[in-house]
Amino acid sequence: MSEEKLYAVKNDEGKWLCIEAKGCHYWSRDDGDFLDQHDADILAHVYGGHVVELIEKPNPEVVSKAEAKMLDKAKTASYPANYISMHAHPDPGANGTSYDELRLMRALVNGYTVAKEKKYNIKVPHTEGWHFQKYSRESKRGSHNDWKPFPAKDIDSNMSKELFLFT
Incomplete structure (x- = not known):
């Protein structure tokens, strides 16, 4: 399904056409009514002004x-x-x-x-499966509580993966 584009009517003074429920219209500097292309063409012809295609807000x-x-x-x-x-x-x-x-x-x-900082694992040179680990309270505890000292072999499921990630 294609997205339907929205249009508005703007005059030469930079004001937007607003249509009230009773059919009355006025020109506003701040906002206007969103219309489909057919209605915008008709209203621009009747009240003056020109049709402006509204675009989506660009990505930041x-x-x-x-x-x-x-x-x-x-x-x-x-x-x-x-x-x-x-x-x-x-x-x-x-x-x-x-x-x-x-x-x-x-x-x-x-x-x-x-942007979020990218984080990387850093392998210990000339070894297989060994990664450097950040020094933190957890890594300084050594082998007690099943924490392995720095550096550590592979990433154990018990260990915080965050200990192995560097910016």
């Missing part, structure tokens, strides 16, 4: 923790675009704007989420 950009902090500061800056330009990586593309700068501008406009 994925940014690092450091980039998220920078974007938070950019939101409060007098000129957010300049703030991003000054703090984005200085590796310019063909038009003088870096890829990171464009990506961060999109993040500021469309929203962003912070």
Whole structure:
């Protein structure tokens, strides 16, 4: 099943057409009524204005923790675009704007989420099935409580898999 697109009617002053239940209409700067294309075409012809296709909100950009902090500061800056330009990586593309700068501008406009840090197992060199293990309260206990000391062979089901994951 295909998704049906939504439309609205907008005039040259940037106001949206609103239709009340009694058939009265008014123009609003803040919001308008969502319509199918046929109704929007008719109302644009009757009341003036033009049909605007409404699009879905874009997916948020994925940014690092450091980039998220920078974007938070950019939101409060007098000129957010300049703030991003000054703090984005200085590796310019063909038009003088870096890829990171464009990506961060999109993040500021469309929203962003912070990327989760990837975690990895680190194998002990020249061994089979041995992995390094983080030092933590559990790993320092040694063999009591069935905890194996650092490094450990394979990942035992009793052990926390989190002990073997590094960023």
